[in-house]
Amino acid sequence: MPNPLKPEKSVVTTCAYCGVGCGFKAETRAGKIVRMTPWKEGKANHGHSCIKGRFAYDYYNAPDRVRTPLIRASIDDPWKPVSWQEAFDYAASAFRRIQAKYGVKSVGAVSSSRCTNEEIFLVQKFARAVLGNNNIDNCARICHSPTQFGLTNTVGAGAASQHFDSILQADVIMVVGANPTEGHPVFGSLMKRRIRQGAKLIVIDPRKTETVESAHCKADVHLAIRPGTNVAILDSIAHVVVRERLYNEEFVRARCEVNEFENWTALVGSDKYAPEVIGPLAGVDPADIRKAARMYAGGPNSAIYYGLGVTEHSQGSTGVMCLGNLGLSCGMLGREGVGVNPLRGQGNVQGGSCLGSWPHVFSGYRFVTDDETRLSFEAEWGVTLDAEPGLRLPNMLDAAVAGSFKGMYIMGEDPVQSDPNQHHVIAAMKNMECVVLHDLFLNETSKYAHVFFPGSSSLEKDGTFTNAERRVSRVRKVVEPLADYQDWEITVKFMNAMGYNVTYNNPGEVLDEIARLSPAYRGMSFALIDRVGSAQWPCDENAPEGTEVLHRVKFPRANGLGAFMLTEYVPTAERTNDKYPLLLTTGRILSQYNVGTQTRRTPNSMWHPEDVLEINEQDAMSRGVSDGHWVKLSSRFGEIELRAKISERVNPGVVYTTFHHAKSKANAVTSDLSDWATNCPEYKVTAVDVVRTNGPAADSVQEAERPRIDELEPAECA
Amino acid sequence: MWSELRGLKDEIDFGTPPRDGSPVPLEIDSVAVTVPAGSSVMLAAAAAGRPIPKLCATDMLEAFGSCRVCLVEIEGRGGFPASCTTPVVEGMKVKTQTVALQRLRKGVLELYLSDFPESEMADGWSEFHETLKAEGVASHPYGKGGANHFEAPVDASNPYFLFDPAKCIVCSRCVRACAEVQGTFAITIAGRSFESKVVASQDQPFFESECVSCGACVQACPSHALVEKSLFEGEYKHAEPAEA
Numbered sequence: 034m035p036n037p038l039k040p041e042k043s044v045v046t047t048c049a050y051c052g053v054g055c056g057f058k059a060e061t062r063a064g065k066i067v068r069m070t071p072w073k074e075g076k077a078n079h080g081h082s083c084i085k086g087r088f089a090y091d092y093y094n095a096p097d098r099v100r101t102p103l104i105r106a107s108i109d110d111p112w113k114p115v116s117w118q119e120a121f122d123y124a125a126s127a128f129r130r131i132q133a134k135y136g137v138k139s140v141g142a143v144s145s146s147r148c149t150n151e152e153i154f155l156v157q158k159f160a161r162a163v164l165g166n167n168n169i170d171n172c173a174r175i176c177h178s179p180t181q182f183g184l185t186n187t188v189g190a191g192a193a194s195q196h197f198d199s200i201l202q203a204d205v206i207m208v209v210g211a212n213p214t215e216g217h218p219v220f221g222s223l224m225k226r227r228i229r230q231g232a233k234l235i236v237i238d239p240r241k242t243e244t245v246e247s248a249h250c251k252a253d254v255h256l257a258i259r260p261g262t263n264v265a266i267l268d269s270i271a272h273v274v275v276r277e278r279l280y281n282e283e284f285v286r287a288r289c290e291v292n293e294f295e296n297w298t299a300l301v302g303s304d305k306y307a308p309e310v311i312g313p314l315a316g317v318d319p320a321d322i323r324k325a326a327r328m329y330a331g332g333p334n335s336a337i338y339y340g341l342g343v344t345e346h347s348q349g350s351t352g353v354m355c356l357g358n359l360g361l362s363c364g365m366l367g368r369e370g371v372g373v374n375p376l377r378g379q380g381n382v383q384g385g386s387c388l389g390s391w392p393h394v395f396s397g398y399r400f401v402t403d404d405e406t407r408l409s410f411e412a413e414w415g416v417t418l419d420a421e422p423g424l425r426l427p428n429m430l431d432a433a434v435a436g437s438f439k440g441m442y443i444m445g446e447d448p449v450q451s452d453p454n455q456h457h458v459i460a461a462m463k464n465m466e467c468v469v470l471h472d473l474f475l476n477e478t479s480k481y482a483h484v485f486f487p488g489s490s491s492l493e494k495d496g497t498f499t500n501a502e503r504r505v506s507r508v509r510k511v512v513e514p515l516a517d518y519q520d521w522e523i524t525v526k527f528m529n530a531m532g533y534n535v536t537y538n539n540p541g542e543v544l545d546e547i548a549r550l551s552p553a554y555r556g557m558s559f560a561l562i563d564r565v566g567s568a569q570w571p572c573d574e575n576a577p578e579g580t581e582v583l584h585r586v587k588f589p590r591a592n593g594l595g596a597f598m599l600t601e602y603v604p605t606a607e608r609t610n611d612k613y614p615l616l617l618t619t620g621r622i623l624s625q626y627n628v629g630t631q632t633r634r635t636p637n638s639m640w641h642p643e644d645v646l647e648i649n650e651q652d653a654m655s656r657g658v659s660d661g662h663w664v665k666l667s668s669r670f671g672e673i674e675l676r677a678k679i680s681e682r683v684n685p686g687v688v689y690t691t692f693h694h695a696k697s698k699a700n701a702v703t704s705d706l707s708d709w710a711t712n713c714p715e716y717k718v719t720a721v722d723v724v725r726t727n728g729p730a731a732d733s734v735q736e737a738e739r740p741r742i743d744e745l746e747p748a749e750c751a
Numbered sequence: 752m753w754s755e756l757r758g759l760k761d762e763i764d765f766g767t768p769p770r771d772g773s774p775v776p777l778e779i780d781s782v783a784v785t786v787p788a789g790s791s792v793m794l795a796a797a798a799a800g801r802p803i804p805k806l807c808a809t810d811m812l813e814a815f816g817s818c819r820v821c822l823v824e825i826e827g828r829g830g831f832p833a834s835c836t837t838p839v840v841e842g843m844k845v846k847t848q849t850v851a852l853q854r855l856r857k858g859v860l861e862l863y864l865s866d867f868p869e870s871e872m873a874d875g876w877s878e879f880h881e882t883l884k885a886e887g888v889a890s891h892p893y894g895k896g897g898a899n900h901f902e903a904p905v906d907a908s909n910p911y912f913l914f915d916p917a918k919c920i921v922c923s924r925c926v927r928a929c930a931e932v933q934g935t936f937a938i939t940i941a942g943r944s945f946e947s948k949v950v951a952s953q954d955q956p957f958f959e960s961e962c963v964s965c966g967a968c969v970q971a972c973p974s975h976a977l978v979e980k981s982l983f984e985g986e987y988k989h990a991e992p993a994e995a
Contacts, residue, residue, distance in 0.1 A: 036875045037975055037982035045761075058761075067981050070970060072761060073811070079756040080811050080970070081932050087966035088911040088979075198753050218965065225934035248936040248961075623963055636910035639958070 040067050047498050047506040048086035049147065049491040050626050052377030053077050053197070053219045054500025055086050056567070059492060059511040066090060066492060066511060076567050077197055077500055083218035084624055084640075085632060092634035093490040093515075098473055100516050103485040108463070112485065117517065121530035124442075124484040127467035128164070128531060131439045137419075139438055140467075141168025141429050145445030146385035148520060149496025149508055151543035153381070154396065155524040156444050157389045160423070162414045163533040167401050167423030168438075171390035172446060177382060178711035179344040180375045183353025186598050187361060188583075189590040191398075192383060194360075194372035195336065196502045196569060196581040200227050202370030205328050205335035207235040209356065210263065210342015210717070211376050212242040215623040217501075220376065224338075225250045235325045237266060238342060239618050240647075240689055241682040254325045257684055260618040261718040262315035264348045265602040266322065267355035269311035271301035273326030274362055280330065284364030288588070289595040297358060297597035306602075316684065330363045334370030341378065342620075345717045347605045350710035354598040361595040367584040377501035380491075384499035387554070387570070388547065392423035396551040413550055416533075433461035440467040444524070445488065449477040471523060474630065486523050487516035494519035496540045497562065499570070505557055505579075506567040605718055607704045609686075613668060613720035615652060616687050617702065625693035633693070647680040647689040648723060656723055663728035666690070668721045671701035674729045688723060754787070765810040766793035766803070766821070767835050777843040792845055793821055793834040803847050804856060804882050806863070806973050807922035808835040812931055818922055819859050820882065823847050831855060853886075861891035866899045867974075868917050878973035879920060898945065905987065906951075908958035911980060912969045913987055914949065918976035921947050925968035925977055937961040938968060949976075 040060035048055040056075020060068040069090050073080035102120035103112040115123070128140050142164065144156035153171065160169035181191035188194065197220055200206065206224060214221035221244065228234050228250045236245045236252040239260045245252045258266050274280050275298045285294050304310065312319035329335045337360060343352040356373050365371040377383055389396035399406040400422075407418050424432060426448065432438035434457065449458050462468060462481030470482040473490060491498075493514040497505050510519070518526070521540045528535055537543055541559035548557050556572040556579075568579030587593030609616060624640035626632045646666055648658065658664055664677045666688070675690065683689050706715040758769025772788025777795055784799035791814055796803045807818035816836040823834045826844035831852065834845070846852070860883055872880070872889075883889070903916035921940060926949065929938045937960055941950045951960035969977045980987065 035983075036871055036873075036877075036880075037978050038984065039876050040982070068979050071966070073759040074761045076757070080759055082966050082970075084911075084964040084966070088964065198756065201753055201756075218963070222932065222934045222965075226931075229934070248934070250934065639910055640964075 038062060038067070044509050044511045045072055045507070046492070046509040046511060047380070047500075049380055049631070050085045050089075051217050052379060052382060052501035053217050054380060054498055054504060054506055055082055055219055056506065057082070057086060059090075061511060064512060066093070074566055075506075077502065077504055077506070078219045081219050081222055084637060085218075085626055089626075089632050089635040089637045090492065092631040093492050093512075095474075095634045097475070098515055099475060099485060099487040102487060102516075105483055108481050108483065117526070120484055120486065121526055124467065124469045124527065125530035125532070127483070128440050128442075128469075131466055132164070135437065135439050137164070138166045138168060138423070140164050140440035140442075141166065141170075141424060141438070142442040143426055143429075143444065143446050143448070144169070144171045144385070144390045146172055146379040146382045147491075148381065148385075148445050149491070149494065149540065150381065150384040150388055150499060150505070150547065151496040151540040152444065152520050152524060153385055153388045153390050154543060154547050155521055155528075156442070158414065159442065159524060159528055161410070161418055162416050163528050163531045165416075166419050167392050167421065168429060169390055169423060170392055170426040170429070171385050176341060176378060176713065177344055177375055177386070178713045179349035179353045179708050181386060182350045182710050183598075184357055184373065184375075187354055187357025187596055188366060188373065189588040189595070190583055191386070192583070193374040193502050194366055194583045195369075195374055196504070197223060199369050199372060199582065200224055200336055200338075201230075203227060203232055203334050203336040204332055204370070205233045205235065207237070207325075207329055207335060207337045208244055209237040209267075209337065209339040210344075210352075211338055211340030212238070212240075212244050212620060213338065213376060214243045214247065216340060216378065216621050217376050218623060233328055235328060237263070237325075239616075239684070239687050240620070242620075254321050254328065256315070256317045256321055256325060259314075259316040260616045260687060261346065261605045261607070262311075262602075263343060263346060263352045264355055264600055265306070265311045266315045266317070267352065267359065268301045268306045268600055268602055269308050269315075269322050270326040270329065271297075271355065271359060271362065271600075272303075272306040272311075273308060273323050274330050274359070275302040276307075277327070279327065280362040281364030285362060288364075288367070289361050289597065290592075293597040294362070297362075297599060300599050300601065301358075316686075329359065329365075332363070332365065332371075334368075335363065335365045336371050337365070337373045338376055339374070340376045342618075342717055344375075344708070344713055345715060347607075347706045347708060347715045348603060349708035349713050349715075351598075351600050351603075355600045357595075358597050358600065361597060366595070367582070367586070369582060372582070375501065380500070381498045383501060383503060384497070384505075387499060388551070392425055396547060397553055410550060413546065430458055430461035433464045436464060439465050440469075441465060442469045442471070442527070443478065443482075444471040444520070447472075447476040447478045449481065469527075471520070486527070488520045488523065489514040489516065489518065494521065494540075496521065497544060497557075503569040503580075504567050505554075505562060505570060505572070507559065507562050605706060605715060607706055607715065607718050607720055609720045613722050614686070615721050615723060617666065617668065617719040617721040618687065618689050618717050619692055619703070620689065622691050622693065625691070629693045641691070641693060643676065644691045644693060645676045645678040646723065647678050647683050649681070649683050649685045649687070650679050651685040652688070652723070653677060653679050656725060658723065658725050663726050664723045665726045666702055666721055666723055668702040668704070668719050670704060670719070673701050674726055677723070688721065759810060763797060765797045766805050766808040767791040767814045768810055768812070769794065775839045775841050777839050777841065777845065779845045780847055786839055788839070790839050791835050792823060792825070792832075792837045792839055792843070795839050796823075796834060796845065796847055801847055803834050804886055805835065806879060806882060806920060807924060809924060809971060809973075812924060812927045812971065815923055815927060818920070820856055822852055822855055824849055824852060856886055857888055860886055860888040861893070863920050864888060865891045865893040865897060867920070868901050869895075871918060875975065877975040879975075882973075900948075903948070906956050907980070907987060908956035909962070909964060910958075911964060912957075912966070912977055913980055914957060914977050915987075916948055916976065918974050919949055920974050920976070921949065922973060924971040924973060925949060928967040928971035929962075932967045932971075933963070933965045935961060935963050935965070937963070
């Protein structure tokens with residue numbers, strides 16, 4: 034056998050998968066990608082990789098990628114392949130006709146967290162400067178929106194306080210509702226490296242995840258709480274911190290609002306949050322709560338990492354505030370080795386959040402109603418901008434059903450699959466006169482679209498991603514776009530067809546525009562990133578190569594002080610009863626990525642060909658269920674069938690499944706409750722029951738009534 | 752800080768992880784160089800532009816000292832210490848290219864070559880191939896009839912990479928990458944001496960083992976024994992058995 038063929042060319046770029054944002058060298062031979070190898074100088078991964086970024090790249094070349102623009106007059110017609118110009122003209126004239134007939138605000142746009150910063154920025158510019166309204170939204174709303182809300186209200190910035198490497202200075206690592214070794218594997222490896230060096234580990238998670246125990250890595254404390262008791266357990270930890278006077282009084286007096294601290298100590302210090310009260314409620318030993326609290330407060334450096342297990346609850350924002358409060362009270366902010374850090378699911382959730390893809394704010398979370406900010410954008414863009422906030426995606430859909438909203442430009446999202454009420458979304462889609470979908474693959478939404486722009490994968494374009502540690506890294510074109518244009522070019526050409534004249538020679542000029550208009554990105558440019566490799570925002574004249582650790586001197590709030598929020602525990606309305614005695618929680622597995630749009634088109638599916646229900650032996654035995662049996666999982670909202678797997682990872686009373694395969698429809702059973710502050714859906718707690726069945730008949734597989742919001746293709750959030 | 756991670760360079764393999772210690776001056780082949788305390792002689796040599804040949808060493812992994820290719824001479828010390836496991840000392844004078852060293856290295860490399868499929872030599876571009884070329888070793892004096900691993904079965908169970916034991920030099924880089932970089936500890940060396948071999952979990956196919964397919968072992972392998980399937984056109988075939 035000959036030796037392997039040597040790649041001819043290598044391009045450094047950023048992985049398209051999770052929020053770690055690993056640097057890769059994409060190697061090609063004869064214009065085709067033959068290998069992705071981790072980049073040793075990548076500051077998020079230091080030469081390491083996981084199964085997804087390293088190997089699961091071939092989806093880009095999948096046979097069902099759409100390679101030509103498509104149009105049709107009616108959704109009942111077949112698609113007609115056309116030239117790009119024809120597609121742009123068709124879409125532009127439809128939007129202009131709709132606006133002339135139904136008003137300026139009868140159209141809008143949606144962007145995605147898998148697009149580059151430049152594309153996200155251009156799509157919101159399309160809505161604001163070209164359509165002339167603020168009808169722009171994106172999916173970051175529905176996964177880590179509680180992070181934005183909860184952290185902004187405590188430490189002042191809705192982003193990770195640290196850089197990943199900071200964990201190598203941590204003495205105590207507290208992981209809450211996250212499973213980094215599966216969801217953020219390269220960061221998980223870094224965490225394990227630190228644990229092998231002797232750092233202590235606290236895990237708060239209903240499930241005994243791989244993070245809890247694996248080779249040479251074992252949690253010192255695992256609080257296997259009942260799903261839905263996050264806030265109670267975090268308040269109880271705070272109770273111990275307060276009652277045992279473990280807090281950092283010097284830090285609180287110097288850096289925080291002392292009155293609020295005192296209000297907070299009065300609340301969490303009350304007897305109702307004593308471990309002896311909360312322990313039985315949450316299903317954990319009170320002694321372990323005390324141990325966790327003492328360990329965290331004792332540090333000397335304690336760092337918190339959390340995921341959707343905190344945010345996707347009816348008290349998701351409260352849970353995030355609990356973490357902010359804990360960090361502040363123990364002085365675990367503002368230096369290396371500490372911090373409160375969300376682990377972001379998608380490659381560019383942080384960028385999606387920062388860059389103004391919201392109906393009420395411009396980039397940097399500055400309100401459209403603020404005259405000064407709006408004027409700066411008007412000066413740059415040469416048009417008058419609407420001062421009234423626009424519609425969120427759900428509101429756009431409501432307005433479509435009502436008949437006042439008639440056209441939508443959707444880049445990289447699949448609302449028909451994503452919205453909590455599919456019938457409602459379909460009704461909305463059918464009621465619109467022109468839906469322009471811009472994506473890699475035909476998806477559920479394309480059934481109701483009139484124009485399809487075939488997009489480019491991240492291997493086919495230039496731009497930047499912002500990862501979970503605020504790090505802006507370059508995405509570089511490795512192969513030519515399969516459908517001729519990079520996504521940013523498509524959006525610009527669509528703008529031009531709409532009659533808005535703007536030219537960019539390359540997306541670096543879009544980043545320059547972002548830098549001119551957004552304080553945190555003021556120093557960002559392709560040139561800077563090419564020179565230093567990557568840079569974390571804020572990046573400006575005070576931090577010309579970016580900022581690794583936030584909050585060193587003060588918190589980015591008006592008075593510079595950290596704030597304590599009151600975090601009363603309110604149990605979710607979703608409760609178990611005789612009919613639904615078990616609690617379902619959901620999560621991810623290493624080899625698949627979200628709904629699997631990319632990974633299911635690769636051999637990664639060999640590891641995880643279907644979603645299974647993990648169930649404790651005790652619950653399984655009492656139901657006559659053995660390993661591999663088909664079971665029906667039913668809740669107040671729906672039912673699905675899947676195979677059971679007897680597992681010690683879940684306690685009696687709790688079952689668990691993943692949501693990577695659309696056919697298993699895990700979303701059909703999850704509750705429709707959502708976070709009180711941000712409407713982030715409560716996917717992590719649903720009362721269910723499990724009964725053994727003979728398996729689904731071939732023709733009666735459950736259809737999803739209500740797909741979960743994060744089943745977006747390819748734009749779901751996390 | 753964290754030089755082990757942040758000091759890595761894409762185009763250079765220092766051989767052992769970069770360190771943060773205070774500066775230590777020394778001489779490599781009369782070239783003055785200063786490196787942080789805790790660095791190896793191998794790293795200092797790379798920094799001095801006098802890279803030392805190596806097989807089991809790479810800068811993403813702690814030194815291991817098994818391949819015996821990186822031997823050097825140090826003034827005032829006896830023998831031929833491995834440069835990867837020898838820390839720098841102020842004022843140290845190191846020689847990397849004496850006649851004695853060249854003879855030793857050649858001998859070691861010939862032994863490796865004697866159990867490497869001849870058919871895999873011609874167009875190879877792995878670190879092993881490059882090292883042999885750089886040291887001018889193209890043949891060995893041990894004949895073709897000796898014991899070898901040429902017919903050990905290829906493990907192609909993983910969809911993305913394969914393991915061909917015929918090309919394995921048992922340097923343990925894969926084992927150490929799985930442990931140190933990935934933290935999964937799925938790979939080990941089973942057996943002793945000539946019987947020693949790389950195995951996943953309990954001598955299982957990679958796909959059925961605890962392997963999480965992160966690719967760290969493939970990245971670390973110096974001889975393309977662990978290699979991406981995507982680099983081959985058509986199906987992978989085992990090396991031709993050596994002619995007796």
